Amino acid sequence: MSFVHLHTHSHFSLLDGLSTPEEIAETAKEQGAPAVALTDHGNLFGIPHFLAACKKAEIKPILGCEVYVAKESRRRRDAELDKQQFHLVLLAESYDPGWKNLMKLVSAGFLEGFYYKPRVDWELLEKHSAGLIASTACLGGELPRTILSKGKKEVEALIEKFQRVFPGRFFLEVQPLEHAEQEEVNAEIFRLAREKNLPVIATCDAHWPKKEDRELADILARIQTGTPLGEPAKVDIAEFDLSMRSAEEIAARFPGHPEVLENTLKIAERCSVEMPEWGWVFPRVER
DSSP states (O other), X not given: OOOOOOSBOBTTSTTTOOBOHHXXXXXXXXTTOSEEEEOOBSOOTTHHHHHHHHHHHTOEEEEEEEEEEOSSOTTOOOHHHHTSOEEXXXXXXXXXXXXXXXXXXXXXXXXXXXXXXXEEOHHHHHHSOTTEEEEOOSTTBHHHHHXXXXXXXXXXXXXXXXXXXXXXXXXXXXXXXXXXXXXXXXXXXXXXXXXXXXXEEEOOOBSBSSGGGHHHHHHHHHHHHTOOTTSOOSSOGGGSOOBOOOHHHXXXXXXXXXXXXXXXXXXXXXXXXXXXXXXXXXXXXXX
């Protein structure tokens, strides 16, 4: 039984992820996975470290990002609306155009869309979607939130939008969290997959490598929220198991759905970013 982690955070997901890129690569290797992805929140800062770690572990790196998508325009600055953003996982299939488009999106998120977080929007996604695989992310994703708060028509319209922008490169995402809302979203995603013949992947939204790291994750969350030990946690991230679970654990959480593991292997086969040699890159100067 094999499985590839496609939604994984390192400590470059600042004050949110606990794993180092090296721990992510090593844990995936220990689990017998052929590949592993790095999808930090809003940035690509960890990618050079991740590439080196995967090379050392002799495991295939998949380069990605969990971008923040503005509810309306990335240029809007309205605290009532814009301090909360939708999550979206993007994975590069190729160096050109995939990785180049991912860099363009992330850069624009900081340079044009930063407000609380580096945000992109649908205008940017439509312009720079080529070579990128999209999956619907966690409960903070636009599709899960639409499932929980809106009607069937809104859900179907959003799926059609994803399919138009990411044709043949759009995956529904289920997660093994023991959480009532996640269970509701998972059930609806499986229904939508059957109805619309859409592929589904399972992800762990992993924020730390091993189950025993849960206590350290609680300390990290307290640093993020300024909550001393001994006081009730403002963000109880350690309430859930966000470790890099094994293929066997994922299969046990989704009995009767072997495709959610198999599809992660298919994505891993599709994603092959051949990086050029690192070196100085200078801008072209017109004289």
